[in-house]
Amino acid sequence: MFTLLRLAFNGNDVNIGKSVKKQSYHHGDLRSALVETGLRLLREKGDGDIGLREVARETGVSATAVYRHFPDKDALLHALARAGYEKLFDAQEAAAAGKPDREQAFRATGQAYVHFAVANPALFGLMTAYMPAAGEEEALALSTESRAGVSLRENIAALMPEGSGRRAQDIAAIQAMALVHGLAQLVIGGQVPNDPELIDAAVDQFGDWRHSHAQAES
Template identity: 35%
Template sequence: MAQAQRIPELPPKRGYHHGSLREALLEAARQLVAERGPQGFTLTEAARRAGVSASAPYRHFRDREEVLAELARRGFGRFAERLRQAGAGARDATEALYRMGRAYLAFAREEPGYYTAMFTFQPLGQSLGQPSGQPLGQPPGTEEQDSGGAFEELTRVVAALLPAGASNPRLVSLQVWALSHGVAMLDRAGMPSTGSATPPAEAVLEKGVTALLRRM
């Protein structure tokens, strides 16, 4: 009886390993948000850019809002680390605050996908680690979101600059953050034009923060 021929094994199908599909989809979504804004992409487009089927994203994400939520969470984590690194090694709190301001603007320029998701998806109070329903200016609870680290780092530096008995450092930090965000958004929009006599965004932010702290 002739010996049966052994059927050769087929090579494993190429594709994403477990977990890497999720990362590929998040990266595709980050690029799309940077290019088109948070409302300018669908999971189908993210799947197409990641090179997978239209149904593949639903193995990891319920909908596009869940993708945006994860982008916001990761963005705030990276953002907090940027601020910490910027303030580390500064001679004093003033230098640390100015370094953090420059890092803030740099992050907004270099990471538009994360930055847009950060300030679009989450309510600002939650983004700063503030529990829902709790007034700004009060210490957050123990279950802070990852995004609270950036605000806590800013508050620590601002508190070191304020005299004893001055305004609540968390409230002042929120004002500094609002000013930083406004300058960053104008800078991203190219306003004012580079040919104008207006100083660069970094100088505008530093002058604004200096004036704010002096009034405190």
């Protein structure tokens, strides 16, 4: 059963940019500093309406310095989305750590996905907007290029019944991704209450995804 396990997250676990304060930039990796400023502004403003000059001002550098790293707003937002996926994967790894077996760890990563999205709705919306389309090199769910994609495929392959083929694994991966992504969107949109017990009960009805997809291939 692909049941999302209930996890106790505090603000420091999943909230991005909560404790970052505006300060002048002095030295080091300017690109990373600009991205961190952008993540903070996303959280504070609650939407993706972030400009390059605003990020420059909040970081304490000139607009010219920002343009050296991000030629336009789209480039900046794309970088923020990529940073969001890295932070999401870090949260999933932390959630899975210490679980007694791979199946419980996999369930924990699904729970972490939903919690991260709900705690960071503006960032999650940006991540969704910049999620690669199917067939693109960095496609999230099935790509061998992304950390999240690699982790998802490895977990699916390990948890599916022995002898399951590639098609069955692809179907299971897509369905697992659709479950947590769709659930996150519904909670953020208010169509589903942000109630972990209710969410877990709904996911309990998902069924035995491993065996059903293995049978579908036979």
